[in-house]
Amino acid sequence: MQNKNVLTVSQVNNYVTAVFKAEELLQNIAISGEVANFSVRGEYAYFSIKDENSLLSCVCFSLKGNHIPRDGESVLLTGSVTYYVKTGKISFIVRKISALGQGALFARFTELKERLQKEGIFSEEHKKKIPLYPMNVGVITSKTGAVIRDIKTTVRKNNPRTNISVFDVRVQGEGAPKEIIEAIKLADSMNFDVLIVARGGGSFEDLLPFYDEGVTKAVYNTVTPIISAVGHEVDVTFCDFAADLRVATPTAAGEAASFNYADTVRAVKKALAFIGDSVFYQVEEYKERLKNALSIIHARASTFITNQQWKISSMITEISNSAFGRYEASERTLERLTARISLENPLNVLKKGAFFAFSGEKMIKEDDVERLCAGDKLRLVGNKHELDVVIENKHGKVTK
Amino acid sequence: MKLEEGFGKLDSIAHKLESGELSLDESISLFDESVKITKECLEILESGKGKLVVIKNELDKLIEEDLDD
Numbered sequence: 001m002q003n004k005n006v007l008t009v010s011q012v013n014n015y016v017t018a019v020f021k022a023e024e025l026l027q028n029i030a031i032s033g034e035v036a037n038f039s040v041r042g043e044y045a046y047f048s049i050k051d052e053n054s055l056l057s058c059v060c061f062s063l064k065g066n067h068i069p070r071d072g073e074s075v076l077l078t079g080s081v082t083y084y085v086k087t088g089k090i091s092f093i094v095r096k097i098s099a100l101g102q103g104a105l106f107a108r109f110t111e112l113k114e115r116l117q118k119e120g121i122f123s124e125e126h127k128k129k130i131p132l133y134p135m136n137v138g139v140i141t142s143k144t145g146a147v148i149r150d151i152k153t154t155v156r157k158n159n160p161r162t163n164i165s166v167f168d169v170r171v172q173g174e175g176a177p178k179e180i181i182e183a184i185k186l187a188d189s190m191n192f193d194v195l196i197v198a199r200g201g202g203s204f205e206d207l208l209p210f211y212d213e214g215v216t217k218a219v220y221n222t223v224t225p226i227i228s229a230v231g232h233e234v235d236v237t238f239c240d241f242a243a244d245l246r247v248a249t250p251t252a253a254g255e256a257a258s259f260n261y262a263d264t265v266r267a268v269k270k271a272l273a274f275i276g277d278s279v280f281y282q283v284e285e286y287k288e289r290l291k292n293a294l295s296i297i298h299a300r301a302s303t304f305i306t307n308q309q310w311k312i313s314s315m316i317t318e319i320s321n322s323a324f325g326r327y328e329a330s331e332r333t334l335e336r337l338t339a340r341i342s343l344e345n346p347l348n349v350l351k352k353g354a355f356f357a358f359s360g361e362k363m364i365k366e367d368d369v370e371r372l373c374a375g376d377k378l379r380l381v382g383n384k385h386e387l388d389v390v391i392e393n394k395h396g397k398v399t400k
Numbered sequence: 401m402k403l404e405e406g407f408g409k410l411d412s413i414a415h416k417l418e419s420g421e422l423s424l425d426e427s428i429s430l431f432d433e434s435v436k437i438t439k440e441c442l443e444i445l446e447s448g449k450g451k452l453v454v455i456k457n458e459l460d461k462l463i464e465e466d467l468d469d
């Protein structure tokens with residue numbers, strides 16, 4: 001190298017290229033690592049290969065006969081490291097892509113997932129119920145972007161009265177997990193009805209914070225029910241597994257964290273009216289039944305009493321009739337006896353116009369006539385008159 | 401005196417009078433007695449009947465009051 005000469009950019013780059021080409025360690029080598037950001041443009045495939053600490057840009061000029069990897073997949077690449085003169089960038093020109101099974105990072109994630117599973121972080125019985133009528137919602141996500149907008153729009157459409165608080169955090173890159181954990185803990189202490197932790201779609205790398213053990217456990221440990229909406233439909237992060245509810249999109253999270261206010265009010269009103277009506281009708285029905293029962297009881301009781309009264313009164317009539325009957329019979333007996341006696345009343349003759357004869361105070365009977373002489377004075381006593389008479393003569397009865 | 405006793409006496413007086421074997425004096429005195437006995441019997445009958453009427457009226461009133469309720 002000629003230090004004292006001023007070189008052009010091309011000269012430098014050409015030199016570096018030559019050095020790269022001369023270095024055998026960079027030619028026809030095999031690299032193992034995980035694929036990231038795999039994209040295809042025309043015939044070419046652009047992606048990166050990485051391990052935990054390092055990343056290398058790759059270009060494959062023909063995918064024919066090659067394994068087409070997914071992001072996160074561990075692969076074995078063969079090719080050469082080149083220095084691209086035009087841009088001054090280093091690329092690995094891939095000739096061959098081979099699947100290598102589980103990459104190291106993936107293996108670590110698998111191991112973490114198994115451990116979390118064993119600890120019960122993902123267990124169904126731990127999951128809290130999302131409240132049916134949340135009014136206060138805390139959202140842990142980036143303040144900017146479509147995610148928070150979609151959530152707010154959906155919630156407000158359902159129920160404009162819902163309070164939404166946003167906890168602004170970085171959702172990717174280094175430091176994101178710490179911010180997310182702190183935001184979750186803070187939000188959990190603020191008595192929200194429900195929390196949402198959300199992030200839009202992205203590469204596996206972008207979603208890494210949501211595979212973080214700390215974030216996953218923070219989600220698991222909330223007292224407040226928490227909804228996870230991270231990535232797209234196909235991405236299911238540990239955060240998703242640990243949350244009480246996992247949804248695929250921010251819109252779905254908004255739906256889950258709100259209720260249709262108008263519909264609910266209508267339903268409640270209808271239910272109240274129904275309950276009121278049915279209680280009213282029930283009371284009326286019972287009143288009617290009670291009335292009927294009372295009138296039946298009253299009718300039966302009074303029929304019974306009336307019957308008893310009639311029985312008593314007819315018994316009394318019978319008794320008094322027979323008592324009166326006894327007296328009447330006695331009266332008739334007495335009448336008959338007195339009639340018999342009065343028929344023999346010696347005074348009856350006077351009523352017929354006869355007279356009794358008295359000598360002094362003594363009544364003259366047939367036997368007394370012998371002792372009477374002509375010239376004796378007698379008194380004749382009749383019904384209405386008394387006559388003083390003198391006997392002219394005495395003789396036996398003249399029969400005709 | 402009981403009513404039946406009076407009836408018995410009256411019956412025997414009637415028999416004696418009907419036999420026609422009595423003197424006028426006897427028949428008059430018997431007749432006189434019969435009037436007394438009859439009077440007593442009538443008194444017994446009247447007082448008994450009066451009690452019955454009172455009792456019956458009270459019962460009738462009682463029953464009528466109950467039925468009116």
